[in-house]
Amino acid sequence: MPLAEQIGGATLSWLAYVGNLTRLTSGAARAVFIDPFRGRRVKWSRSMHQALAVGVTAIPVVSLISFFVGLILALQAAYELRRLGALHLVAGTVALSMTRELGPLMTAVVVIGRSGSAFAAEIGTMKVNEEIDALETMALEPVHFLVAPKFAAMLLMMPCLTTWSDLMGVFGGGVFGVMSAGFTSHTYLEATIDALVRRDIFIGLVKSAMFAIVITAVGCQEGFTTGLGSEEVGKSTTAAVVKSIFLVIVMDLVFTSIFYLTAPR
Amino acid sequence: MAGELIPKDDAAAERGAPAISVRDLRVNYGDREILHGISFDAPAGQTLVILGGSGSGKSTLLRTLVGLENPTGGSIWIRGRDFASMKESERDELRKRMGMSFQSGALFGSMTVAENVALPLREHTNLDRSTIDIMVRLKLNQVGLSGFENYMPAQLSGGMRKRAAVARALAMDPEVLFFDEPSAGLDPIIAAGIDDLILKLKQAFHITILVVTHELASAFLIADRMILLIKGNIVADGTPEELRQSTHPRVRQFLDRVPEKELTAEIDYLQMLTGEIPPERQ
Numbered sequence: 001m002p003l004a005e006q007i008g009g010a011t012l013s014w015l016a017y018v019g020n021l022t023r024l025t026s027g028a029a030r031a032v033f034i035d036p037f038r039g040r041r042v043k044w045s046r047s048m049h050q051a052l053a054v055g056v057t058a059i060p061v062v063s064l065i066s067f068f069v070g071l072i073l074a075l076q077a078a079y080e081l082r083r084l085g086a087l088h089l090v091a092g093t094v095a096l097s098m099t100r101e102l103g104p105l106m107t108a109v110v111v112i113g114r115s116g117s118a119f120a121a122e123i124g125t126m127k128v129n130e131e132i133d134a135l136e137t138m139a140l141e142p143v144h145f146l147v148a149p150k151f152a153a154m155l156l157m158m159p160c161l162t163t164w165s166d167l168m169g170v171f172g173g174g175v176f177g178v179m180s181a182g183f184t185s186h187t188y189l190e191a192t193i194d195a196l197v198r199r200d201i202f203i204g205l206v207k208s209a210m211f212a213i214v215i216t217a218v219g220c221q222e223g224f225t226t227g228l229g230s231e232e233v234g235k236s237t238t239a240a241v242v243k244s245i246f247l248v249i250v251m252d253l254v255f256t257s258i259f260y261l262t263a264p265r
Numbered sequence: 266m267a268g269e270l271i272p273k274d275d276a277a278a279e280r281g282a283p284a285i286s287v288r289d290l291r292v293n294y295g296d297r298e299i300l301h302g303i304s305f306d307a308p309a310g311q312t313l314v315i316l317g318g319s320g321s322g323k324s325t326l327l328r329t330l331v332g333l334e335n336p337t338g339g340s341i342w343i344r345g346r347d348f349a350s351m352k353e354s355e356r357d358e359l360r361k362r363m364g365m366s367f368q369s370g371a372l373f374g375s376m377t378v379a380e381n382v383a384l385p386l387r388e389h390t391n392l393d394r395s396t397i398d399i400m401v402r403l404k405l406n407q408v409g410l411s412g413f414e415n416y417m418p419a420q421l422s423g424g425m426r427k428r429a430a431v432a433r434a435l436a437m438d439p440e441v442l443f444f445d446e447p448s449a450g451l452d453p454i455i456a457a458g459i460d461d462l463i464l465k466l467k468q469a470f471h472i473t474i475l476v477v478t479h480e481l482a483s484a485f486l487i488a489d490r491m492i493l494l495i496k497g498n499i500v501a502d503g504t505p506e507e508l509r510q511s512t513h514p515r516v517r518q519f520l521d522r523v524p525e526k527e528l529t530a531e532i533d534y535l536q537m538l539t540g541e542i543p544p545e546r547q
Contacts, residue, residue: 016469122375130371137331137443138367138385139434145388 003262024147024224028216031141031148032155038245046149047156054115054150055157059164062110064167066098069106070172073097073250078181087181091188092195094173099196099204100259103166105252107109111158112244119150120240123223124233132224147220151213159205166204203259210255211248216246275423284309284343284441284473285330291338292322292329293332299325301497302339307441307490312474314468314484317494324368327445330475332356343441361389364434367400370426371419372544377539378405379414385436404432406431407469408462424455431462442466443474448483456483463487481520485509493519 001009036042077093096110118149123146128130135142170192177183228233283306299322317323328334330341332348337394338536341348351359372381377500382401383450386392392400405411408428418426427447434442447463448456467474467487478484485505493501493508493516500515501508508516517523522536 125374130367130369131373132331133328134365134367134371134373136388137335137358137360137363138388139383140388141357 001113009079017221020036020221023215024221025083025151025213025217027143028073028147028151028220030143032152033040035144042148047152048265049152050149050225053118053159055161056151058110058114058157058161061114062107062161062165064233065110067167067172067175069102070094070098070169071176072172073169074173074176074181075104078176088182088183088191090181091173091183091191094196095192096200098169098173099166101204101252101256103169104162104204104207104211105248106108107158107162107165107208108215109173109245109249111154111161111211112215112241112248115150115154116215116244117237119216119234120222120226120236122146123220124226124236125230127224127226128228130229130231132133142224147216150220152214154212155209158204158208158215162204162208166201185201203255207252210251214247214251215244218247232235282309283307285475286342287339288342289339290326290329290336290341290349292334293337294325295498298337299497300329300336303494303497303499304339305492305502307473307475307500309473310467310471311320311489312463312476312487314488314491314493315475316479316481316484316519317477320495320496322497323479323494324445327443327475327477331363331443332360355461361437362439363441363443364431364437364439365443365472366427366430366434366445368417368449370430372429372433373424374402374418376418377414378416378418378421378432380411381418381429382436383431385433389437400436401432404435405464407430408432409458416450424454424458426453427451427459428462431466435466438470439472441473441475444474444478445481446478447476448478448480454505455499456480459483459484481522495519 031040032042074090077090078087078249081087081089081093123142124130126146130141135145174183174185174188174192177188177191178185194201219240222236222243288304289302290300290304291298291302292343298422303326305313315323315326325334329336330348336349339349344416346355346359348356348359372378373384376384379398379401382404383397386397386400390397401414402411402472405414408431410428410432412424413421413425413429421429431442443465447459451459463474463476464487466472474482474487476487488505491501491503491505491508492499494513501511503511508520511517513519
């Protein structure tokens with residue numbers, strides 16, 4: 001096949017994929033934000049169940065990873081800052097990097113591994129077992145029944161987890177700061193608060209909400225497009241993780257660029 | 266309301282008016298046509314068995330009748346309305362009056378048997394919890410699964426899973442009940458039990474039942490009318506007795522279980538794909 005045709009074909013299939021993600025997301029958003037006002041009942045118990053699975057049970061691993069990332073950031077920053085005699089800037093560097101970038105990103109990676117893959121596996125298994133067909137014949141819309149609760153749970157829990165991740169990252173940086181950079185816990189906290197402005201935290205939370213949408217859409221989409229056979233469920237799960245990580249990074253780049261260009265100078 | 270959309274027409278039902286009329290139905294998977302313009306009626310209150318071998322298009326027909334596949338042509342008349350050209354919301358209203366039992370059961374693996382049966386009631390009605398519990402117990406009793414409320418589908422045997430699926434299909438008191446291969450993968454005794462259940466449901470509730478199967482013994486036992494579907498075409502439509510007496514070569518081949526001749530020439534293979542029977546074999 002000629003190269004141009006291959007590139008064209010790949011571009012079209014990606015565009016179609018993004019189109020499907022958008023359709024799934026708009027369907028879920030309608031079910032969560034609009035349908036309740038039209039008298040269509042939403043079963044919040046399913047969302048709560050998902051919120052527990054997505055958010056609460058992820059706290060230990062998010063805490064540990066964020067703590068380590070904060071510590072690593074401090075070590076790396078200190079390596080360079082020490083040469084410049086600016087070790088006191090460690091606190092600000094860690095705080096900014098965590099809230100604007102690594103908090104949302106590391107949380108997204110953990111949630112992709114735990115929940116994005118689980119969404120694909122759950123819906124994929126249901127597809128293979130004809131359960132999705134069964135839902136449709138019972139006049140239960142799969143997007144309303146399966147995707148909407150996940151969407152609501154993710155949209156609620158990702159910003160919460162990200163905030164927690166930011167705190168744990170700062171704590172990790174603080175451990176280094178107190179032990180090796182001459183801070184007390186009080187001065188480290190003060191330096192952190194001085195370095196941060198409200199916009200930094202806001203940027204991180206906007207990103208985390210966007211990541212939540214991407215992870216839910218990709219996980220569910222991969223589940224719905226699972227082929228026949230249990231092997232296909234495995235493939236969908238892998239695809240959900242790989243595509244989610246890719247799209248989250250792309251989205252991160254887009255948002256970071258937008259925030260950079262619109263930053264007050 | 267569902268009641269306004271599907272007017273109860275008991276008089277028509279008593280006269281044996283069709284609950285479902287299919288006219289010139291065509292279904293494609295991509296470029297390949299699976300059903301080549303078939304027409305038939307499913308009489309109200311009776312059991313219609315759609316017989317056919319593997320690849321005959323019988324499962325596609327069933328999936329189209331419940332709205333899981335969209336036809337490329339033709340119409341499906343249910344209670345005087347064309348199901349194929351309805352809006353999705355109207356279809357959903359009709360679907361609440363239909364029940365479907367899938368080949369695998371398709372029970373929700375994450376829910377107990379009782380939760381499976383309760384699901385349509387919880388989602389589509391405003392009944393309180395205790396009423397739903399009573400109805401669930403009633404439905405499970407009807408299919409012989411009393412006492413299995415709190416079992417997970419994975420803990421049930423194949424036959425019990427099918428029964429549970431029937432209970433779920435019955436949850437909304439459907440007017441039409443669809444079965445996809447009800448006895449597939451079951452031992453003869455359990456399969457006979459499912460046949461009995463289908464007969465019992467017809468007698469007790471006078472619902473219209475459509476069964477897709479390739480099991481001859483079971484088909485002749487439960488059917489009021491039968492259709493033989495071969496390669497996307499209906500080759501016979503009549504009572505079980507009429508089918509038994511048929512001299513049509515394709516019907517005889519199916520009922521007498523004569524194997525297909527080996528495909529040796531390219532033309533044989535092409536004819537098999539297009540569904541045309543070579544003259545010397547007719």
